[in-house]
Amino acid sequence: MPSGPLARLGVPLPVVVAPMAGGPSTPELVAAVGEAGALGFLAAGYRSAVQLEAQIARTRALTDRPFGVNVFVPGSSSVDVAALDRYALRLAPVAQRLGVPLGDGRWDDDGYAGKLELLVAARVPMVAFTFGCPSAQDVERLHGAGSLVAVTVTSPAEAVQAQRVGADALVAQGAEAGGHQGCFDDDPHTPLGGAARPLATLLAELAPTAPPPVIAAGGLMTGADIAGALAAGAVAGQLGTAFLCCPEAGTSETHRRALADPRFTATAFTRAFTGRTARGLVNDFLREHTADAPAAYPWVHHLTRPLRAAAAERGDADTVHLWTGQGWRDIRPLPAAELVATLAVELAAAR
Ligand SMILES: Cc1cc2nc3c(=O)[nH]c(=O)nc-3n(C[C@H](O)[C@H](O)[C@H](O)COP(=O)(O)O)c2cc1C
Structure with a gap:
């Protein structure tokens, strides 16, 4: 008890x-x-x-x-606007590849x-x-x-x-x-x-x-x-x-499959998907964007949302957040x- x-x-x-x-x-x-x-x-x-x-x-x-x-x-955030613009610019090719617009980065x-x-x-x-x-x-x-x-x-x-x-x-x-x-x-x-x-x-x-x-x-x-x-x-x-x-x-099915996929071998912290520190399976998006992602939650969350939704829908486990513990x-x-x-x-x- x-x-x-x-x-x-x-x-x-x-x-x-x-x-x-x-x-x-x-x-x-x-x-x-x-x-x-x-x-x-x-x-x-x-x-x-x-x-x-x-x-x-x-x-x-x-x-x-x-x-x-x-x-x-x-929370409150005091973020360098130029860093937000740079991050949006960096993600533009990902949005283009997926054929969706970047989301509306914003605070709420x-x-x-x-x-x-x-x-x-x-x-x-x-x-x-x-x-x-x-x-x-x-x-x-x-x-x-x-x-x-x-x-x-x-x-x-x-x-x-x-x-x-x-x-x-x-x-x-x-x-x-x-x-x-x-x-x-x-x-x-x-x-x-x-x-x-x-x-x-x-x-x-x-x-x-x-x-x-x-x-x-x-x-x-x-x-x-x-x-x-x-x-x-x-x-x-x-x-x-x-x-x-x-x-x-x-x-999601994409997340479930990734959790069982031996191709994913580690978890790590990243702000790349949402602008707030989170642990997920290490995939291409996490590897490529973690170093540049600003601490800007929920601005980055809204910015990447359409990308993550499109990726999850097509089973693209390398572009979606795959939150998981160690x-x-x-x-x-x-x-x-x-x-x-x-x-x-x-x-x-x-x-
Ligand atoms: C997919 C996922 C979503 C989560 N969402 C929330 C949430 O909405 N609120 C919250 O307090 N914690 C959230 N957490 C963290 C959990 O509350 C908890 O701290 C964590 O799952 C414990 O570690 P474990 O995943 O190794 O069991 C989430 C965790 C995962 C894996």
Whole structure:
């Protein structure tokens, strides 16, 4: 039986299935893992409040089990406009090859205020934030609606901020993690990924400060991995990559095929696709554009969006982002409930 926020929600296993924006997280995945005893998350990132509302309703139609919703916190950016122009110019031949225009590079806040309104009204069991820290007032509003609040952190300094605003749990995200790093500020002056800590280091750094309960994320693929995180002080493990190839996940066919393709041999950090540090399989686009990509999220995300959509549609795995954590070789493409049950057996054996 888990302790901390999962116990408060009545979730029997110390297993969280990570929010994965851009397709993989679906109501079907969230419901299947919830029914199997884990805590699933919908991903609000890149979705409108209306689309999110429909996903919450669909999840509630599929299950009575608790679930969470994850939201991107908007950041600020002071970017060299010339660098943005140079990057757009650099990508023009890729757009030409694919026969689509480059996207409209722009700044926006992903509809943050509207999504918060919706979440307060929807009274979901848990709301998690990434890319920044919510305000104490927003945490209070969510508490008032009966929701527990989690904040993704990648350093002890971020943990202190999350604690100050009243977070009920921290998601400690290590450098091994797939997808975007949830750091509050993606500092362009630090070497790419240079501030990211291996999960074990982060858990050890957080332990003495007695922060809110910690959910560990990054490179956890088996029940034994989760047992290791619990032994290091976490109350649960959060797994993303491990669930990417479950049939209930909305992962694209191009992404699924690449994850099983021996041609891809490594993962790396890049800002080339979105302007924010993220880990994905090393493909041609990542190799060719990482060095020149500015730290300009979501400007670059919007700029490359049509390219990535066109590439995914034609199965061009060398031009699309292939987010994955370092443990991708251990993915088991099982039905989600079966994977949760397998993790539970492995965890019990390892403890
Ligand atoms: C495809 C993909 C999409 C992701 N999208 C989100 C997201 O929308 N919000 C978020 O907080 N984390 C997101 N993450 C990161 C996960 O929350 C988690 O930190 C990560 O999956 C843990 O590492 P692992 O992939 O090695 O299990 C994403 C990860 C992946 C692989």
